[in-house]
Amino acid sequence: MTTSHAADPTRFKMARTIVALMLREMSSTYGRSTGGYIWALIEPISGIAFLTVVFSYALRSPSIGDSFALYYATGMLPLGLFRQLSSKTAGAIRYSKPLLGYPRVTFIDTILARVILNSFTHILISAMLIGGMVLISPSFVFLNMPEIGLAFIMSISLGVGIGTLNCFLFWRVDWWQPLWKVLMRPLFIISGVLYNFDDLPAFAQDILWWNPIVHVVGQMRMGVFATYEPTYISYIFVFSISLVTLSAGLTLLSRFHDDILYK
Template identity: 45%
Template sequence: MIRTAQDTALAARPPRHRTARAIFALVLREMSTTYGRSPGGYLWAVAEPVAAIALLSFAFSLAFRAPSLGDSFPLFYATGYLPYMLFHDTAGRVATAVRFSKPLMNFGAVTWADILLARFLLSVFTHVVIAILILVALMPLADLSYVADPLSLAGAMAMAALLALGVGSLNAYLFLAFPAWERVWTVLTRPLFIVSGIFFLFEDVPHEYRDLLWFNPLFHVTGAMRAGIYATYEGAHVSPAFVCATSLGLLVLGLLLMSRHASGLVHK
């Protein structure tokens, strides 16, 4: 086989450089295919959560005089909706990444791990930008004395991202190995929007249900997010150790299954 000068140069690069170049190229491809084909591009990614928060705020302002924290409905729902959407969207994109990019794995420089990581990085970056834009826009509408700790906000988003990576990596294998699982997963996770603390606080839940809802990692994420915004809210139920342990356990399991079965699943 005749090798071109470009192939020779690529092969001569250290593995870490080849991996970084492959991930960067995959991120650019993902940006083009996800946002480049529709008018407005990235604006739609921002418009969706803005519209959702505005609709929730309007609907609940008709039924309640004030949210559970503070005096701003949009800010209260944003602190629950934004980390939830980071998890939901990122986990879904990671789970379908290998299936979406199967043809690229015919190139020796692209691996399934590159594909998962590229989709993960782009999705997290997009949602972090959206969260910053929305929170900065909403802060002037609320009492600034509620603003507490930006590090807690970063920690909450990091927990949501890590959980999304763990769930998405495991589902990346399960969606390929058992195609019916994708539909089952969609049905099973629909209630998460209701039971993840977007509309209410952990302390608002009746005592007989708190112990059960505590095992939902997303309830910890939304609690940490609100503790980072509202100085008056402690979020005593939040356990970063539980969220990280759950996320890492799912991630390790998913990576082990993918490393063992990816070749056969991708080419079947």
């Protein structure tokens, strides 16, 4: 009596679909050559390096450590990951809408494909940038990988949650997308990229604490700078926002899925 079972041809259907969508986006976004993807890594690194040089002349002494470049990167990288994921997730259905008519492709597949591809790309950029700076920086740093990993998870969860909700809202509410772009413009200033939350006066802390990116930036700096121990970070707050927005977004997308596709 044999105990072997025939392989289930549908077992890895979702995984194959997600990989195909990732390859499609890589081809359309970065081109078909390897050089296109490499340029996608070099471009943001060079952009951050340029801004670092510009800001370092105005702000020579960072609040933590001796390297302004490293200090700036620990704020800009988690903020950039959030921005990238929230934007890509919000546009996932619109980007892959022609493919959603096929029964094997779902809106969850399109979201996961963009999340995985863009998260991997941004984390690779972060590793290259921070790793390079640590090698040449005079600052005393001790990379705590679990703490850094938690910062990335916080940023990804916020980007995916808010992006999923915006995926519905951008379709349903005409004025929400342009308003969202306006709301995102001051995020660089109010997220603690150029300063420490701890250094602000109490009234400013009371207001900016409600910006979840502030918590993500603090978490990232705690993982990079051995002497930095922030007490204001609330993991419950960050992950609650992520879970609520993700649940609301998925519920609304499931409820109005056919309307989004055919109206």
